[in-house]
Amino acid sequence: MLFWQCIVELFHFTFLIHFVSAMPNWLLPENIADVLPSEARKIEELRRAILDNFHLYGYELVMPPMLEYVESLLAGTGADMDLRTFKLIDQLSGRTMGIRADMTTQVARIDAHLLNRNSVTRLCYSGSVLQTRPNGLHATREPLQIGAEIYGHAGLEADAEIQELALSTLSLAGFSQVRMDLCHVGVLRALLESDPNAQRDEAALYTALRAKDVPTLEVMTAVYAPVTRAALLVLPTLYGNADVLQRARAVLPALTGITKALDELAILVGLAGKADVTIDLADLGGYQYESGTMFALYVPGLPNAVARGGRYDHVGETFGRARPATGFSLDLRELSRLLPVAGRKCAIHAPWGRDAALKEKIIALRQAGEIVIQSLPGSENDQDEFECDRVLVLENGNWILKNLG
Incomplete structure (x- = not known):
């Protein structure tokens, strides 16, 4: 059995080496x-x-x-x-x-x-x-x-x-159409500070709240203080338009941290301009990293x-x-x-040449912000980014611009 296992592993290794070596280098x-x-x-x-x-x-x-x-x-x-x-x-x-x-x-x-x-x-x-x-x-x-x-x-x-x-x-x-989701980590932090049992489950609570996993929250919060448990179970439901803030004040405990967080969110809602604002008090992406208000923008x-x-x-x-x-x-x-x-950017086509007047004209055009593309001898220009709508031509000893087409 060991012999055949070694043969199979050797076959897999050989196949892998062949596959990798056969991959194109680009x-x-x-x-x-x-x-x-x-x-x-x-x-x-x-x-x-x-x-x-x-x-x-x-x-x-x-x-x-x-x-x-x-x-x-x-x-x-x-x-x-x-x-x-x-x-x-x-x-x-x-x-x-x-x-x-x-x-x-x-x-x-x-x-x-x-x-x-x-x-x-x-x-x-x-x-x-x-x-x-x-x-x-x-x-x-x-x-x-x-x-x-x-x-x-x-x-x-x-x-x-x-x-x-x-x-x-x-x-x-x-x-012009932007939706802004607002949240505040101060709500959850205030609840955790008020209950030592909840503090021990901080990481798991964060995961369950982000997933709005109410069944898991019901099991985890069984030993918490009744006020803390009720608040954590209602957090996943506190999402929607700005009216959520008023509902949150009614159902969440009047802890200092929660009141401050809701006040700050209300101010930011008022400063959102034309953005369509939603509130989600359980959307705690970056919770371990952030320390206050959080926002996400969608288009x-x-x-x-x-x-x-x-x-x-x-x-x-x-x-x-x-x-x-x-x-x-x-x-x-x-x-x-x-x-x-x-x-495509409009550009100027210029011939290749060592004529001093041609060089001076090209330099002046580029300094004025124009794109000037010189044709290299024996080659054609094939560039997707530029549309040559003008050309430099020599007439009566002067280099002048002429429109193409």
């Missing part, structure tokens, strides 16, 4: 893809517009490294981020390093440890992140994350500014949230300096997929 890993010219231009133009908008609000651009030691990269992020992070051994130090799966912690480290300011600090960022698993069925494992953060202000004013900035970002991208054509944000005051503690913090981020590649295909 094949990419699952959920990893190249970005071709038209899509790349659409993403880049959107990135520039969003960063310029951040700049108008006073946000400073930072560029964290692609990888760093896992102790810093995963500080305060919880088990979920650990599972999503690719890890490798640094051949210089022998320590474990991680490729960033999210940039928020890195920016918090920059604020707490490198900038070390006492004043309010506004930072923004943009760059690729790499994740071990995709967030959705057709999602990439290499999102292009862009976001903004405010550090140093614990008041709701910072949360309101981040919410406004996130909504203006989607408006800038051309989305037509995408089942998952296109942007997420919220308050996370405790992340800086791991870097030796706790700072109030709130921010949001989104995936530019996913957002751009929802936008229409970008039209």
Whole structure:
């Protein structure tokens, strides 16, 4: 039996080696893809517009490294981020390093440890992140994350500014129909603080509430204080439009933390502008990471949230300096997929030549913002991104522009 088992395993190993060697060398890993010219231009133009908008609000651009030691990269992020992070051994130090799966912690480290300011600090960022698993069925494992953060202000004013900035970002991208889901971790935190039995089950309660698993909650809360049990069982039903807040005040205990959370949510609802607002007090995505209000933004054509944000005051503690913090981020590649295909750019066709007057004319046109494409000798231009609607021609010793077609 052992002999035949060895033969089978040897066959499987040989087949695997043959299969791998036969794979084309241009094949990419699952959920990893190249970005071709038209899509790349659409993403880049959107990135520039969003960063310029951040700049108008006073946000400073930072560029964290692609990888760093896992102790810093995963500080305060919880088990979920650990599972999503690719890890490798640094051949210089022998320590474990991680490729960033999210940039928020890195920016918090920059604020707490490198900038070390006492004043309010506004930072923004943009760059690729790499994740071990995709967030959705057709999602990439290499999102292009862009976001903004405010550090140093614990008041709701910072949360309101981040919410406004996130909504203006989607408006800038051309989305007029936006749904905003609001939640607040303070509701669950207040309930846990009021009941030691509930505190011991914090992680399991978080999972059951997110899944709205009422049967599991009924079993888990059997030994809790009656007030706590009733509140936890009603939380999964507290979702809907802004009227949910009034219903929550009536059915939840009047704990200080709960009252404060509901008051803050009411203010943010009033500042949502034209967005369609829903409240879900059991939607606790990022509960272990967040410390206050949380929001998720949805647009037509995408089942998952296109942007997420919220308050996370405790992340800086791991870097030796706790700072109030709130921010949001989104995936530019996913957002751009929802936008229409970008039209071709108008360009000018120019012949190849060493004529000084021709070179001067081309330089002047490019300095004026025109796209000028010179034909290389013996070659034809075949570019999907540009539509040459004008041409440079030599007439009477002068290079002039003529319209084509």
